């Protein structure tokens with residue numbers, strides 16, 4: 001559905017020298033540096049996938065989404081989305097995709113929501129019956145009724161985002177590009193939006209590419225994540241593999257039948273030790289094997305295994321540049 005090959009976007013950034021205007025010659029020859037916002041990225045996404053596109057601030061996520069949605073022309077590389085090139089034949093292309101930028105609205109600021117949506121109906125030539133049934137479905141799922149007649153400028157951020165999502169999907173696009181769709185929202189609003197995206201993906205087999213800094217979005221929605229930094233794709237795979245490779249240690253909390261003088265076990269470290277409750281940390285051994293080793297020596301009453309959280313895994317990757325050798 002989406003094929004990206006060696007895609008790059010480089011920006012020339014003019015250097016600004018401090019001090020007075022240095023004359024016209026300097027104005028025209030002013031030095032510039034090259035910023036490789038996206039630098040040779042390749043991936044493919046199958047129909048119906050929901051892929052999380054992650055990376056620290058300035059990594060190149062929005063620049064990629066802008067190129068895929070045809071808003072930016074790449075410096076080099078190839079993109080094919082549903083067989084079309086995003087920046088050619090714009091009219092045909094925009095009817096196949098939906099785009100939501102969490103940071104800005106595509107709706108008309110001064111118009112009531114419903115009028116903005118009706119304008120989209122005309123722009124995308126959505127048949128009246130289809131428009132009505134989609135609107136009804138999205139209105140219910142997103143709870144739009146209460147503010148359908150409110151001008152967009154008066155909406156809360158959460159309401160605006162819901163209206164934008166509705167607008168992006170009214171013409172039944174096969175592909176949805178979402179750039180931080182839950183940014184700045186409270187927990188309930190985020191959940192509502194996640195449920196909606198999940199619904200659309202499952203019911204309509206819409207392919208979704210999503211950038212976010214909220215890893216709960218990723219955990220709820222994505223089977224696959226791509227991590228980008230400094231314009232390079234550093235990881236492309238599923239979340240369990242990411243956790244396994246870059247996650248911190250797992251924990252096994254054991255309640256013993258009695259207090260033992262020594263609770264050490266090969267393959268695990270003893271962490272917190274409070275009378276009969278001991279927390280082991282481990283990484284390179286299966287939980288079942290560790291439990292077997294412990295139960296051979298001591299009498300166990302209860303136990304819990306705690307997985308490292310994805311939040312910690314991603315932080316670990318960003319902080320320690322763990323992926324600097326591309327996989």
Ligand SMILES: Nc1ncnc2c1ncn2[C@@H]1O[C@H](COP(=O)(O)OP(=O)(O)OP(=O)(O)O)[C@@H](O)[C@H]1O
Pocket residue numbers: 011013035037055056057058059060061062063064
């Ligand atoms: N039009 C532009 N001109 C010059 N530089 C740009 C332009 N657009 C983006 N950049 C730069 O390209 C780099 C990548 O920006 P981009 O917006 O793609 O990052 P991002 O991963 O979406 O970050 P964030 O998570 O902060 O939104 C940044 O250094 C940014 O300053």
